[in-house]
Amino acid sequence: MKRILLPVMAFATLMVFWQVYVTFYDVPKFILPAPSAIWSALIADLPLWTSSAVSTLSVTIQALAAATFSGVLFALGFSLSRTFEATLYPFAVVLQVTPVIAIAPLVLIWVGIDNVERAQVIIAWLVAFFPILANMSAGLKSVDANLLELFTLYRATPLQRFRLLLWPTALPYLLASLKISGGLALIGGVVAEFVAGSGTATGLAWRIIEAGNRLQIEKMFAGLLLLSGIGLLIFYGFALLERLLLRHRA
Amino acid sequence: MFSVRNLSFAYDGGSQILDRFSIDVNSNEIVSLLGPSGCGKSTVLRLVAGLLQAEEGEIVWSEPQELAFVFQDHALMPWASVEKNASLPGRLKGQIDEKAVFEALEAVGLGGLENRYPSELSGGQRMRASVARALAASPTLLLMDEPFAALDEILRFQMNELLLTLKAQREFSALFVTHSLFEAAYLSDRVLVMQDGLICGTVEPGLDRTLGAEQQRTSPAYLTAIQSISRLMAGDSA
Structure with a gap:
């Protein structure tokens, strides 16, 4: 309870302080709008904000699902073949260390001219993939050597070995990586939309750009608020899942 | 065998x-x-397994054997209940003998704790669960690699007694790796002292199992066995 109450109280205090400061010092709203103005901007265009948030969330979920599937698959391949790992791991590192902002224009040209969302998903996948691959690989390698011997002694099939030993061992690593990759997928999707600028993009990033172009700062903050909300939702969603699935482990 | x-x-x-x-x-x-x-003690166990x-x-082998292994670490699956851990050998073989699992848990004193998870057990209970998993496979040969080395002395004595009790109840052989000459002298029918990959001597303690634990541990046979093992470990093979 304390873990929920404390940040909520801190947030409420900040909002009150912000509101009082802006009102008391008469800060122009194109520099720092009051929280009440941001809230009003949000409520006034609620259907539009909702559809933009759904669009951003949809891109994030698609990218995260693709990153999870491919990350797990590649990690499994790495655990089965050192040659496969030695061949492909450097490419995965290249994907990770190359700034996504530099790759985004290329991806947009290749696949995003007629469908920005497709490019967004690919760019978000690019940034979300590596943490899952790296963590899952580490998880699969952290199998208890004694348990591995026990499975060999009882002649476990490869499927039994994966289902009963490798997957449960790697699960905490995967869940930890999902908390990181969830946020990264959201960032990747937003970056892609920023790079695309306009066109068919309908997500929150585009709403922020649009508001910025019109100096509607309260709308920019409203978009940021929703983006943070989605980020928090993803992070704490996975934290909750982690807590539920790993509740019996020390 | x-x-x-x-x-x-x-x-x-x-x-x-x-x-x-x-x-x-x-x-x-x-x-x-x-x-x-x-x-080379543990290597022998792994070769036999x-x-x-x-x-x-x-x-x-004189006939096909059912093997089970107990490690120094309890090696339980932290995500599985005690019952699921104990039934692992059966699960991997495709046929879980629930009666054997239940009897194994009862035999090690974990009856009623089937639904607990390893994180909810004490160190001694975890080791008992590990022994139960081995027993649930109904082994004819139990391979034990310093199974009680990580336990404190009191727990170690309790586990020694448990092993002898199980041995009296069930028919199985055990190849037991240990660093403790006291444990070896107390538990074994034969103690093989190894040095550099070879056996440098054999001691047969010959304890009277009809006596209580304390009497056995103070008996002349036990003390003689310890002396003999000590001499062998010191390099005196005479």
């Missing part, structure tokens, strides 16, 4: 661990392998 004949083994690129190593283990017998670290392949030599 089985004979190990002239086994030689070296880890990849390493020095020779075993060099023409031979032992015989009879039915319903506890044989301890005792010796300093790196002398088929977890390692010898370069030379052979293991001859």
Whole structure:
């Protein structure tokens, strides 16, 4: 309870302080709008904000699902073949260390001219993939050597070995990586939309750009608020899942 | 029950661990392998279990055996209940004998704790669960690699008693690796003292199992066995 109450109280205090400061010092709203103005901007265009948030969330979920599937698959391949790992791991590192902002224009040209969302998903996948691959690989390698011997002694099939030993061992690593990759997928999707600028993009990033172009700062903050909300939702969603699935482990 | 004949083994690129190593283990017998670290005790267990392949030599079985392994670490699956852990051998073989699992848990004193998870057990209970998992496989040969080394002395004594009780109730042989000469002298029908991959001497404690634990541990046979083992470990093979 304390873990929920404390940040909520801190947030409420900040909002009150912000509101009082802006009102008391008469800060122009194109520099720092009051929280009440941001809230009003949000409520006034609620259907539009909702559809933009759904669009951003949809891109994030698609990218995260693709990153999870491919990350797990590649990690499994790495655990089965050192040659496969030695061949492909450097490419995965290249994907990770190359700034996504530099790759985004290329991806947009290749696949995003007629469908920005497709490019967004690919760019978000690019940034979300590596943490899952790296963590899952580490998880699969952290199998208890004694348990591995026990499975060999009882002649476990490869499927039994994966289902009963490798997957449960790697699960905490995967869940930890999902908390990181969830946020990264959201960032990747937003970056892609920023790079695309306009066109068919309908997500929150585009709403922020649009508001910025019109100096509607309260709308920019409203978009940021929703983006943070989605980020928090993803992070704490996975934290909750982690807590539920790993509740019996020390 | 089985004979190990002239086994030689070296880890990849390493020095020779075993060099023409031979032992015989009879039915319903506890044989301890005792010796300093790196002398090849655990390697013998893994070769017998088929977890390692010898370069030379052979293991001859009198009949097909059901093997079970108990490690120094409890090696329980933290995500599975005690019952799921104990039934692992059956699950992997495709047929879980629920009666055998239940009896094994009862035998080690974990009856009623089937639904607990390893994180909810004490160190001693975890080790008992590990022994129950081995017993649930209804083994004819129990391979034990320093199973009680990580436990405190009191718990270790309790686990020694548990093993002897189980041995009296069930028919199985055990090949037991330990660093403790006291444990080896107390538990074993035969103690094989190893040095540099070879057996440098054998001691048969011959304790009277009809006596209580304290009487056995103060009996002349026990004290003599300890002296003999000590001499062998000190390098006096005479």
